[in-house]
Amino acid sequence: MLDVRRSAASWLGLSRHYVTAFTLNTSYGINLLLQQLPRGEFSRVVTSTIEHNSVFLSTMTAARRLSVPRQVVARTAGGELDLAASDRERAVVVVNVVSNVDGSTLAGLAELTQDVHRRGGIVIVDAAQAAAHSPRLVAGTDVDAVCFSAHKVYGPSLGVVVAREELLRSLDVSFVGGGMVSGVSRDGFDLIPEEPWSLLEPGLQAWGEIIGLGAALDWLRDVKPLGHSPHDHITALSASLFQGLSEIPGLHVVNTEPAPVISVWSDRVDAHRLAVFLSQAGIMVRSGYFCAHYWLTEVLGLPPLLRFSLGLHNTPEDIDTAVHTLSKLLRGLR
Ligand SMILES: Cc1ncc(COP(=O)(O)O)c(C=O)c1O
Structure with a gap:
């Protein structure tokens, strides 16, 4: 399955430092990441007004779990996130790059990410709408994770999380099970260090759907x-x-x-x-x-x-x- 993992990341123009994990859908991927962020590292959760419920709602529960405030900011006329410098400090920013209402795109993602990183925060992108027709909007931006759905790129029902390895390794992993451990004792377990994607993949995966996604991406690359x-x-x-x-x-x-x-x-x-x-x-x-x-x-x-x-x-x-x-x-x- 390594080839499908690589294919999904390269579809978005993200290759080095990124790892692909599979899950149910975009919503589930965003929740999996947000619900396992380490406590005490972040001081706010930020999203924008024009978000799908998969971001809008998951940022509410994430802020509650992290015991930090949640900010909902507008986008400027130029399409940038209207986020003051002071509100970027140790922020978890979760936003779409393309809206599912009117297709409007987020401007300035690379600069935003750079600034948020400098201030100790992270940026998670909902690319559910972008993945089919403008997947490269996240390329070169250095964002921490991108979530999308195979069923929006002509594939079967499946979620895709393409994340920086660093982010996956920083998670407070709490959804656990078979397929992600190299050893187990009575009260503990060792995660598989050489397979960072497994940190998001407890239990048997949807292998048929994963193969289907690989075929869909191959088709998308060639179709005229x-x-x-x-x-x-x-x-x-x-x-x-x-x-x-x-x-x-x-x-x-x-x-x-x-x-x-x-x-x-x-x-x-x-x-x-x-x-x-x-x-x-x-x-x-x-x-x-x-x-x-x-x-x-x-x-x-x-x-x-x-x-x-x-x-x-x-x-x-x-x-x-x-x-x-x-x-x-x-x-x-x-
Ligand atoms: C922008 C956006 N985000 C998230 C989602 C949620 O996708 P899923 O239902 O696959 O989790 C959608 C689906 O319509 C969407 O358009």
Whole structure:
């Protein structure tokens, strides 16, 4: 399995000093790390307003466990974390690099990480949305760990944690079991020193899913949708969908720019109702708050949204059909 571990890290552009461990999903990976951070090392847990619940909630329980305050900060107009120097001291910063609501990206991650490190803190990144279409956003940033899900990169259901070996070795390992020890006595055990990933992998692993992830990453490296690179393909589709949705009268677009996820709402027709009608027309969208409740309900104060998520299987015709169908529905529904 070493090749899949290496393949996952290199997919993100992280090779030297990083170790890949497998788990259930992004949420589980973030929780596994946060719940095993050593007590007494950190003075605060920091996250941002535009986070998925897997970060938003896990930072609450992490702060409680570490007995430190939790800070929720905004992002600047330029997309940076609005975090004062004094709030970076011995901070555990947990943030996404790409939002699952509007695809907005975090700017300044490398500088933030450098500064947080200098002040004795760490940075853990939620790359669940980034992993498929912009995995290199974490490359060269020196972040301490990146969590993503194989099921968001065309693989089976599986979580991936790519972490600096140093971070794994610093953990107060408390989820333990078979496969991670080299010796056991009546009241103690020795962890396997030469397999640092095993620190996050108690018990039998999902080997079938891990092999599947390896195949998915190989496929992603070679695939040429409609003869284009995945990046060019998804960028063109995103631009076209953004423009099409922006031109539908009465439809509000949450995104300020094109992205592979675009969220919208209508003042007149409930998003869940629209989603059902779109589904009947063979167009799969998601409706609701997409596990970003705090950001959407409390900060932006929006009604449930409709979200289009683009993948490499989509075509320009899909975009035309989606825009045309939604536009027609909004004209017809009362
Ligand atoms: C930005 C972001 N973070 C975290 C998650 C959680 O992923 P999982 O359900 O695989 O834990 C998602 C899933 O939608 C996401 O989009």
